[in-house]
Amino acid sequence: MTISRRTFLAGAAALAATPALARRQDPLVLGSGSHRYRCEHNWLKAPEGLKFGDTHGLAQDSKGRIYVAHTVHAESPSADAVVVYDEQGKFLKSWGAEFRGGAHGLDIRTENGQEVLHHCDIARKIVVKTDLDGKVLQEIGVPHESGKYAGGQPYVPTNVAFHPGGGFFVADGYGSHWVHEFTAKGELRNSFGGPGKEKGQLLQPHGLWLDDRGNEPLLAVADRSNRRIQYFNLEGEHVKFVSEGMRLPCHFQLRQGVMLVPDLESVVTLLDENNRVIASLGDGHPTNLRGKPESEFIAGKFIHPHDAMFLRNGDILVAEWVPQGRITRLVRL
Numbered sequence: 154m155t156i157s158r159r160t161f162l163a164g165a166a167a168l169a170a171t172p173a174l175a176r177r178q179d180p181l182v183l184g185s186g187s188h189r190y191r192c193e194h195n196w197l198k199a200p201e202g203l204k205f206g207d208t209h210g211l212a213q214d215s216k217g218r219i220y221v222a223h224t225v226h227a228e229s230p231s232a233d234a235v236v237v238y239d240e241q242g243k244f245l246k247s248w249g250a251e252f253r254g255g256a257h258g259l260d261i262r263t264e265n266g267q268e269v270l271h272h273c274d275i276a277r278k279i280v281v282k283t284d285l286d287g288k289v290l291q292e293i294g295v296p297h298e299s300g301k302y303a304g305g306q307p308y309v310p311t312n313v314a315f316h317p318g319g320g321f322f323v324a325d326g327y328g329s330h331w332v333h334e335f336t337a338k339g340e341l342r343n344s345f346g347g348p349g350k351e352k353g354q355l356l357q358p359h360g361l362w363l364d365d366r367g368n369e370p371l372l373a374v375a376d377r378s379n380r381r382i383q384y385f386n387l388e389g390e391h392v393k394f395v396s397e398g399m400r401l402p403c404h405f406q407l408r409q410g411v412m413l414v415p416d417l418e419s420v421v422t423l424l425d426e427n428n429r430v431i432a433s434l435g436d437g438h439p440t441n442l443r444g445k446p447e448s449e450f451i452a453g454k455f456i457h458p459h460d461a462m463f464l465r466n467g468d469i470l471v472a473e474w475v476p477q478g479r480i481t482r483l484v485r486l
Contacts, residue, residue, distance in 0.1 A: 181453045183483060188423060188432040190469065190483035192453050197221060197470075197480035199236065200244040204229035205478025210259030211462045211470055214268050214285060218245065219470065222256035222272065223478050235259075235272075235287065240465070242482075248287040251277075258312035258360070258404075259460075264319070264337070271321065273310040280310050280323055293323070296333050299344040312404055314361035316387065317370055324374065326359040332374060332389070345389030350379055353391040358383075360404030360460075364412070366426050375402040377417070382428070398422050398430035400438070408463040415458035421471055421483075434469075434483065443475055455481070 181192040197219070199205045206224030213219050217240030225234050234256040235249035249256065255276025261268055269290060272281045282291035295308045302308055311326030319337040332355070334343040346355040360375035364384070371392055376383040382395040382402055400418035407413070411431070412424040419438035425431045437454030450456065457474040464470055469483040 182486065183434045183453060184432045188434075189486040190434065191486060192435065193482045193484060194450075194452065195479060196482035197236075197238055197242055198244075199229075199478065200247065203231040203233060203236070203247060206254075207459070207474050207476060208472040208478035208480055209257045209459055209474065210272075211460045211472050211480075212259045212261040212270060213462060213464060213470075214261055215263075216240075217465055218285075219464075220259060220261070220270065220285075221472065221480060222249075222252065222259040223472075224256055225253040226477065249283075252281075258310070258324075260313050260315070262315050271313045273312055273323070275309050275311065275327055278309055278328075280313060291339055293335065293339050296323075296335075296341045296344070298341050299331070299333060301329060301331050301344060301347075311358075312360045312375075314363050314372060317363065317365075322361050322372060324358040324361050326357050326377070330355045330358060332358055332361070332372075332385075334389070343389050345385065346374075352394075353385075355379065355383065360402070362405035362407065362412075364405075364407065366407065366410060366412075373405055373412075375404055375414075377401050377403065382414075395424075395428045397428070398424070398433065403458065404460050406462045408467070413461050413463060413469065415461035415471060417457050417459060417474065419455050419457065421455060421458050421461055421469070435471075435481075447477060447479075450479075 183190050204226035206226045208223045210222030219238045221236045232250035232253045233247035234252035236247045237245045255274035257275045258273035260271050270283050280293045307328040309327035310323050312324050314322045323333045325331045330348040332346045355376050356378035358374045359377040362373045364371050364373045372385045374383045384392040400416050403415045410426045414422040419440045420436040421434040423432040435455040440456050442456045459474040460472045467485045471481045473479045
């Protein structure tokens, strides 16, 4: 089609007369219906003097403060692996140099009136409980008493979930595929799972969450390499599988009956109370962008979501497994 000079000039004049706000690109919106979110990549940025490594874990305390666990970039002047922000995303402080290279799972609970963080360190192969300023309160290493590691089998804890009785579960997600239950004092109570694809068996149990939406609380396990969620009762007995919409599920969180599932295969999934998919957010699969410069990232598309959480106001925060780190906020509309 040929455009005359007169038509071109008329179009240019009309564009110039359009208010700048109207010409601006619409905000990037993911989802549909009652699950629509404005996508804000890099909402949380590393502070001066620190460079994110792989952004692995997220938590938020009762005052709204946000905690990010990352492995720390090789070129980072600071070694602090835990970075703390206020609810508006303003940097507050950082600590945890001892977690450099190993910061992975990060979850928070209240014990005896005090909020505490549980860290899974995949480098030192320990679970560490700290206060909110990083003071170490408890360390748990390889559960040799389980008998699962007598032959030198690897143990690499990736995430925890909290037992309603005060204890907690630990996922050996990068080691030998077991889930271990500990008392609040750190004493081993039970072990279940083990490598395989059958009922009760696991391959890379990466994340855990206590699902209390039903008649009885169940432990949801992100059975990642089996591409499913596997449910157990609190005694470690298989209950059911969930495979709809699952690719490589990493972890979970619940809010008002909705389960949030960050999936390493480039999507964040929302499930209803019956574990049916109600939204697939930022689906960037297939992707080959890990290790690429951020200039090649695609707006509105995830690369490798590793953890995600609902913020107190219903927004979603997503941490991605990319070498320079990336924290995206999804603002609920």
